[in-house]
Amino acid sequence: MLAHLTLNARKTTIGVLAAFALAASGSAYSAPKTVLVVGDSLSAEYGLARGSGWVALLEQKLKAEKLDTRIVNASISGDTTSGGRTRLPALLARHKPNVVVLELGANDGLRGLPIASAEDNLRSMIKLSQQNKAKVLLVGIHMPPNYGRAYTERFTGMYKELSAQLKVPLVPYMLQGVDLVPTNFQADRMHPLSTAHPVILNNIWPQLAPLIKQ
Secondary structure: OHHHHHHHHHHHHHHHHHHHHHHHHHHHHHOOEEEEEEEOOOOOOOOOOOOOOHHHHHHHHHHHOOOOEEEEEOOOOOOOHHHHHHHHHHHHHHHOOOEEEEEOOHHHHHOOOOHHHHHHHHHHHHHHHHHOOOEEEEEOOOOOHHHOHHHHHHHHHHHHHHHHHHOOOEEOOOOOOOOOOHHHEOOOOOOEOHHHHHHHHHHHHHHHHHHHHO
16 A cells, blocks of 8 residues: 555656646747847947837837747947957846847948958857857948958958858848948948838848747
8 A cells, every 4th residue: 555655656746747847848948039139330220210220120020920039239330349249248148148140340341440350359259159058140241342352352251251160140241132222321321221121131031030930
C-alpha cells in the first residue's frame, strides 16, 4: 500500500513538473520581442512628421501582422559609428533586445572619416550585440560618387565584409529605388521625404522579418 502511494505521489510530482515546464515554454514562446534600432537621421525621422519614418511604419506593419514586437528607436540625427558604439552598451542593458538593427556609417562617410575606424566600430557593435544574445541586421548605405571611386567602393565593401565575416544579414543599400528620383528628397537633397519611407521599409523588411519571426 505504501509503495502504491509513493508511486502515485511520484507520478503526481512528475505531472506537475511537466505541466509547469509546458506552461513556462509556452510563456517564453509568446513573450513579446524587442527590436532595437540604432541609427542616424535616416532612421530618426529627420525633417519628417513624427510617425512617418520607416521605423514607425515598421511598428505599424508588425501590429497589422499581429507580431507581438516592441520597437525601440534609439536613432539620433548626425550620429556616427563612434557615437553608436559609445551608446550601445547602455541600450543593450536597458532594453535587452532580441534583434538589433544597425543603421550607421553615413555620417562617417560624409565627413570623410577613416573607413577602418567605421568598420572597427560596427564590428564591435555587432559582436557586443551577439554577446548579449541579440540577432543583428546590418543596414548599408552608399556614398555619393563625388567622394571618388576608391573611397565609395571601399565604403560599400565595408558592410559586405562585416556581413560575411560575422555572419549577419545585410541590407546592402537602404535607399535602393529612392536615390535616383530627386523628388523623393527634402530640400537638402540628402534626407528622403516621408513618401519615400515605405520604399525604405520594403528594402529592409525582407532581411528583418526572418529575425523577428524566428
